[in-house]
Amino acid sequence: ENYPEVERIYLHQVRTGCGVDKNSVDLRDRQRLLPDKYPYMSVMSTTGINEHDGCHFYYAGGYELVGDHIAALLDVDLYGSANTANTTAPNIKYMYFSTPAFNEITILMREPTDPLTFDAAAANDFVLQGSAVTVTSGTISPSNTIVLALSGDASGAEGLAYTGHSGPGAWVDNAAGVGLLTFFNAFSATSPVPPAAPATLAASALNSDWVTLSWDAVPNASSYLIRRDGVDLAVATSPQYTDAGLDPATTYQYQVAAVNIFGLSAFSGQSAATLPVPTAVPEAPAGLVAQPRSSSAVDLTWAAVTNAAVYRVRRDGAEVGTTAYGTSFSDTGLAADTDYSYEVRSENRIGNSGYSSPVAVRTQVLAINLNVLESKAYKLVYELDIRERAIFQDSFPVSYATDRSASVSGDFDRIAYWLQLDDQWVYVSMDAFTSDIKAIGLPHNVDNFVTHQRTVNNMNVHASAGAGITTGTSLTGNVEMWHGNYGKINSSGIPNASDDVYDFGDQNSSNAGFGYGSFQVHNHGAAETIFAYNGWGQGEVGDVGIGNRASANTDWTFAGTAGFYMDPKLYIFVRLVDDQDGDGLPNSWELLHFGNITNAVASAPAANGLNTLLETYVAGLDPNDPNSTFTASILPTSILQWDAVSGRVYSVYYSTNLLESFQPLETNIPWTAGGFTDSVHGAKGQMFYKTRVELDD
Structure with a gap:
């Protein structure tokens, strides 16, 4: 979802050796199962290849074969070649005890038509977890299942692992030399079945461009197959989905089926949604809330707007992003302990609203x-x-x-x-x-x-x-x-x-x-x-x-x-360099006012009794003058004026009464402006203003 133009992802399962312990199979098992959760992924085995020095493959018969195996998959997925046997890595489907004495395990494969061979010594790479019973031999049955003979009753085992090994040796592989994917803690006492069909599918159209779907989660489902108008549409990994880019005045029918490694459930009943035709521009979003998530990120939320197809977010007057159908946005890469102002507007096929009322937020201080x-x-x-x-x-x-x-x-x-x-x-x-x-x-x-x-x-x-x-x-x-x-x-x-x-x-x-x-x-x-x-x-x-x-x-x-x-x-x-003693006060400023770069303490009070020395530097004041203060005046025509200092930027905040919080009116005003005219609230009666000064970084 972060890289929508990527068609598929190909993963090589980690090979034992070079710091990867033979019995550390959990990570490799998670790699094996990734395509069950993410259908756009494929995993390729690295077992079955002998030209390996225990850490790296040799080129001839090593990396050469690794490349051949993945190239065969690419040929099928991207270039339309026939999906013949031996293309995908052999992968287990499920297993069960196949004798009443619990001394034999039968493993069914996901590709039953891909014939396997079982080298006799490969039995040493199968391990029963939680049991002293060992695997003594393995064979391939006529139905292409793996049958493992055990040294005794393994009914107390917690699971079975196939570890593979480093270097050359015995393998379970197919005719192309693609080895069995390693697995961990796999076991099933009985033959599993596909999941049940999803229930309570609901389709809702809140605007003219997209439909939201939701349904009850199904136990043992790894993903869900979604159909629109009888055609497979998408695969979701959670029980909700948004179908975007649709046409207004159109009715769409949806169904959902649950999926796991044992198969596909029946499809749910149909649920329909008819998209409305927009007749006017949407209203401006209300309820905008900005919360600092960290020193470098802010999270925004707002109320949904009827018939809004897109929301556009603006920070300090500049666009920073859009969201197609959500009512939240995260802005990252921000400066710590810094004020920002945000606005949001809504858009549809007719046009766009005005921006919402701005909200101010300050990022967290670095810990x-x-x-x-x-x-x-x-x-x-x-x-x-x-x-x-x-x-x-x-x-x-x-x-x-x-x-x-x-x-x-x-x-x-x-x-x-x-x-x-x-x-x-x-x-x-x-x-x-x-x-x-x-x-x-x-x-x-x-x-x-x-x-x-x-x-x-x-x-x-x-x-x-x-x-x-x-x-x-x-x-x-x-x-x-x-x-x-x-x-x-x-x-x-x-x-x-x-x-x-x-x-x-x-x-x-x-x-x-x-x-x-x-x-x-x-x-x-x-x-x-x-x-x-x-x-x-x-x-x-x-x-x-x-x-x-x-x-x-x-x-x-x-x-x-x-x-x-x-x-x-x-x-x-x-x-x-201009702050050699690290107190936040430039060397040149300290030398000018105190004669050296160490006598001034940033947190010490200035002569005006109102500010610290650091605050007087930021405001461009004289720290030794009791009458040097930062003040702003207002003229009858709602013009705010102040004594501006180069290298600073200014921000104006307003409130209609002192019981309400101040909201940003204009931020990052350059020092050359020397003031600001409130053309929005000038004729609306009593107003209160605050002015903030900061260094222009």
Whole structure:
């Protein structure tokens, strides 16, 4: 749904070996079942191929066959070739005990016409969970089912797994050499049946363009097949669907069937919906509500409008998106602790409404700003959602959730990293080790070809309680950041590093291509990893951690921990040069008013008794003048005026009485305007106004 133009997705099931334990089958079983939930996906086996060194395939008879197998699927799906046997990977349908003594299991296949062979030694790759009983042999019956003989009564077994193995060996495969997909904990004591037909199907047409469908969920259904006017329309994975792009004054008939691996249910009864003909433009949406979801996202909701086909959303006067049939919208990539104004309008085939009344919202403060005071003086450059698996190489760029590298201008003298792992976090800032703002982010073999194994100075380390690392200021450490593979030998002579394990003295391999990937910051004086994020280069399960790993490689290499956390994030900041003491006050301003860059404290009161020193700087006031205040005046013709200062922007808010909240009237007014005329409310009686001043970033 995020990539509507993608026709199909093809997935290779992970092969045992190279860090993937033979008995770790759960992930591979989930891969096997993905096409049941997402019909546009196909999964291809990597078993059955002998030219494998235990970690990688050789080309001849290895990757060559992998390519041949997936090419056969593409030929059928995209180029109309006949779907002959041996094209798809052999996949189990269900299994059951086939003797009263529970010493035999029969496995039925999804492709009963695709003949299989069972190498005798392949029985060793079948494992019964929760039982000491073993699989002694396997055969293929005339009906192309797999029959497994067991060493005893396995009635207490929890399930059956097929693990596959690394390297060459015995396989269960078809005539094309495509091996059986591995599976986990599969078992059924009796022959299953398709699901029941869905009930209570309801079709509703709320406007001239789309119909919403809903029905009761069906137990054991993995998906639902939807028909419109007797023709298959779509597959849904939940009991609702919206059919868009329809014609007004037309009646459509719908039916739904439930699907699982055992078959298709009967179709439900029909439900009809007639789309109305729009006769007027829709009304403006009412009830617009804006809620800050995070420091970089705002969620909008509003009431549905009759005959509205599309809703258009505007932020601070500029369009940011549309939604075809929902009454909600999420705006992301925003700045933290910042005011925004939103409006929504509705549209149909006749025309569009006016925009709704604007609502104001302020994004949340970054949590680190509350925990580490110095972080307020730094500007966010990158925000990265850490995935369990990532491939940041070649044509796959680093997928930052926020990337402001092009808009953060000016030289910087310090760099900061903040890693959040659920309730644990660490923040480390340091003197800049590069002047290139791209080079402080994740290395990439095309977009950011950098290698950092270098000492960094004046590190300030802060961490959550229980993080288990050394905190403090003015520490010395080193960074290890590269896109490639790396080795243990401490050829750079990093103090306290070892040649025997992966730690803070590793060296990047001299490969020019892509590799495993390392992004680490260390306190080598304490023989300690501050944080590490590795394994993002090749689709491996990534490594992420705070402090030293308790065992094996202290820098988390090969730990495979990126999937252990609910919402792991990495933030990267810089401090611009004009604020060397990190208090948010530019050096030039402090020198002008206080003679040096350290005497002024941003939170201290200014001479006017109304503002802090930071607020006087933002407003362009003299912090030492008791009479220097920010004021706005209003003329009888509803003209607001103020003493504007260059480098600032201004916003005006209004209210009809002081018991109601102020609403945004105009935001981001340039300083050159020097004021604002309220042409909307000027003749409507008593009004109250507030004016806000901010730095123009």
